[in-house]
Amino acid sequence: MSAFHPSAPATVSSDATVELQRRDWIAGLEKGLAMIEVFDAEHSRMTATEVAQRCGLTRTAARRHLLTLAHLGYVDTDGKLFWLTPRILRLGQAYLDSARLPRAVQPYLQRVTSGTGETAFAAVLDHDEVVYIARSGSQRQLNTGYMLGSRVQAHVTAAGMAILGGMGSVYRDAWLQLQTLRPFTSHTVMDKEALRQSIVRARDQGWAISEQQLEVNFRGIAVPLYDHNDSLLGAMSVTMPMNNETAEVAVKRILPVLQDTARAMRPML
Structure with missing residues (x-):
């Protein structure tokens, strides 16, 4: 069981909870997770452009990440708008289970x-x-x-x-x-x-x-x-x-x- 211990600022992210060297950082994973987190009650369905603006990415990069998430089943789309699917709940449930x-x-x-x-x-x-x-x-x-x-x-x-x-x-x-x-x-x-x-x-x-x-x-x-x-x-x-x-x-x-x-x-x- 992990206890809370405020850590020193990390190499990559100032609010990370684990210190990370630049060589160990996977930018694509960070961007994919950030993309999931921008969806909320006020932004439940968004275009790739809207997601890009909220994530600080180009529309092309945001669209590629969204299509990858859609392929994995975490996002659904009608060709214009994107939204999260119930599969996202597996991520939170994994914490509760483990x-x-x-x-x-x-x-x-x-x-x-x-x-x-x-x-x-x-x-x-x-x-x-x-x-x-x-x-x-x-x-x-x-x-x-x-x-x-x-x-x-x-x-x-x-x-x-x-x-x-x-x-x-x-x-x-x-x-x-x-x-x-x-x-x-x-x-x-x-x-x-x-x-x-x-x-x-x-x-x-x-x-x-x-x-x-x-x-x-x-x-x-x-x-x-x-x-x-x-x-x-x-x-x-x-x-x-x-x-x-x-x-x-x-x-x-x-x-x-x-x-x-x-x-x-x-x-x-």
Whole structure:
């Protein structure tokens, strides 16, 4: 199981997580993956020209990459527009199937759900976003919250704040400097100093709470997840409607279950 360790800048890419020498870099692979990543909710179907503009490639190069992806089954086309196919999900599923953390954390998330009656999640940090890699909840609850693989800006989630709080100040300050804060609700924190103070608070108290930062009337409470070597792996959180429950009552009800479960998990990770 791999823990999060901020690495030094790589030779090829400044935000890479593994150092790479120029001679080992395969440009075509990088461009193909970048092409997949430019598709999103606002750009679900694009021409080769549009993909080229978003990837910084020529139209000819983008078209060749898209046709190769289409040949492999990851992209479909009507001759003008291109879009992703369900085969893309194999890439994300490969992580969920092969990584140890999603499988190891699942029974503990079920324990949190049983103890709180709320939907529980496990998340890891991927640059400026958290990615939800496991979840547990009743059928009634599964229509709320994040789906497996959901990616959300880290600073608007309790899980993200808990992870950032668990990191060193050098990484945390560098991370904050690179962020462009944007509002998701009228409550979203837009001041970097205020955000830094919230992250430091999460570090000092060992847990994080996020209220209405991403969605109105929703609250999240999270604790960082460490392995038996004290390496930070991610975070475990509960997300729930605020309703008429105060933050103090919610923390008293949810936090002990999260903390006890995280402690029980630690020797097993």
